[in-house]
Amino acid sequence: MTTDIQQQLSELQEQLNYHGHLYYVEDNPELPDAEYDRMMQQLLALEAEYPELISSDSPSQRVGGKPLSAFSQVQHEIPMLSLDNAFDDEDLDGFEKRLKDRLTANTTVNYSCEPKLDGLAVSLMYENGVLVQAATRGDGTTGENITQNVRTIRNVPLRLQGSGWPQRLEVRGEVFMPKLGFEKLNQTNEKKGEKTFANPRNAAAGSLRQLDSKITATRPLSFYAYSVGVMSDSFGDSHVGRLEQLKEWGVPLSSEVKRVENLEEVKAYYQDISNRREALPYEIDGVVIKVDDVATQERLGFVARAPRWAIAYKFPAQEEITLLEDVEFQ
Numbered sequence: 001m002t003t004d005i006q007q008q009l010s011e012l013q014e015q016l017n018y019h020g021h022l023y024y025v026e027d028n029p030e031l032p033d034a035e036y037d038r039m040m041q042q043l044l045a046l047e048a049e050y051p052e053l054i055s056s057d058s059p060s061q062r063v064g065g066k067p068l069s070a071f072s073q074v075q076h077e078i079p080m081l082s083l084d085n086a087f088d089d090e091d092l093d094g095f096e097k098r099l100k101d102r103l104t105a106n107t108t109v110n111y112s113c114e115p116k117l118d119g120l121a122v123s124l125m126y127e128n129g130v131l132v133q134a135a136t137r138g139d140g141t142t143g144e145n146i147t148q149n150v151r152t153i154r155n156v157p158l159r160l161q162g163s164g165w166p167q168r169l170e171v172r173g174e175v176f177m178p179k180l181g182f183e184k185l186n187q188t189n190e191k192k193g194e195k196t197f198a199n200p201r202n203a204a205a206g207s208l209r210q211l212d213s214k215i216t217a218t219r220p221l222s223f224y225a226y227s228v229g230v231m232s233d234s235f236g237d238s239h240v241g242r243l244e245q246l247k248e249w250g251v252p253l254s255s256e257v258k259r260v261e262n263l264e265e266v267k268a269y270y271q272d273i274s275n276r277r278e279a280l281p282y283e284i285d286g287v288v289i290k291v292d293d294v295a296t297q298e299r300l301g302f303v304a305r306a307p308r309w310a311i312a313y314k315f316p317a318q319e320e321i322t323l324l325e326d327v328e329f330q
């Protein structure tokens with residue numbers, strides 16, 4: 001009896017994960033929303049009848065349990081470092097000179113280029129393909145356990161797709177609030193006489209710091225991966241290749257990630273993203289340039305607080321009044 005129910009449950013979960021991925025990650029749904037909702041209702045009803053069969057990675061388990069009294073701490077096995085900044089082409093030339101001085105002469109260096117998402121850095125730990133923990137960057141060594149809140153972010157996979165992922169895999173990336181979702185949230189809060197947020201980054205921070213994940217679940221948050229932390233088995237020899245592998249496993253990436261072959265192309269990428277910045281659906285404050293080859297990254301290592309092999313190439317600060325809005329801990 002239960003095996004038949006279990007069969008029904010896992011089929012529903014598989015369907016909902018597949019269609020959820022198309023809708024939230026690929027932004028290319030195959031099913032009408034009503035059809036998806038009907039399937040979800042079916043799953044919820046079955047799980048209500050057989051609660052012992054509910055698994056933590058079931059699509060029904062996105063909205064967490066009761067509110068926390070506080071966030072517990074998480075020690076990052078590999079520090080989450082910040083980035084050095086470049087503000088003009090000369091700074092960028094200096095970045096390349098410093099790294100080439102440390103490599104054997106005329107090593108060709110390919111770079112990965114990514115938009116510098118203006119949200120919050122988070123770490124997602126997957127064990128056997130299942131999301132088991134999510135944490136803020138914190139001070140780089142110690143962060144807050146925000147697993148319940150991150151599980152409510154619809155494009156964060158609760159379970160990796162495909163196969164071949166390492167038994168332990170840490171995905172690092174940025175949680176952000178897309179511009180449209182931010183505008184809508186502020187309009188709604190305005191109408192309800194509730195506080196509005198100064199910018200999408202503050203809104204994302206405020207939403208992630210909710211002790212009640214049912215509130216987080218109502219906020220339009222999104223996640224894009226930008227690096228890998230812990231991995232019980234290493235994979236990929238290029239940064240962009242690793243990100244593409246994460247995408248295969250169902251992890252969302254910015255569509256603007258690109259590999260280029262030299263610094264001239266990096267500068268062209270920077271100019272192109274700068275020209276299109278206002279039209280992007282999310283806020284950015286520059287681009288992030290990384291040495292693409294993993295072995296070369298490892299040879300270059302890190303200086304005190306940031307890697308020698310990566311730099312944030314920032315846009316000039318925009319003239320705007322930055323309200324010193326403090327993000328309240330709810």
Ligand SMILES: NC(=O)c1cnc(OC2CCCC2)nc1N
Pocket residue numbers: 081082083114115116117118119174226227288307310
């Ligand atoms: N805000 C971003 O979009 C972003 C931040 N950090 C990184 O890389 C980390 C990992 C290796 C050096 C720093 N990449 C990014 N795209």
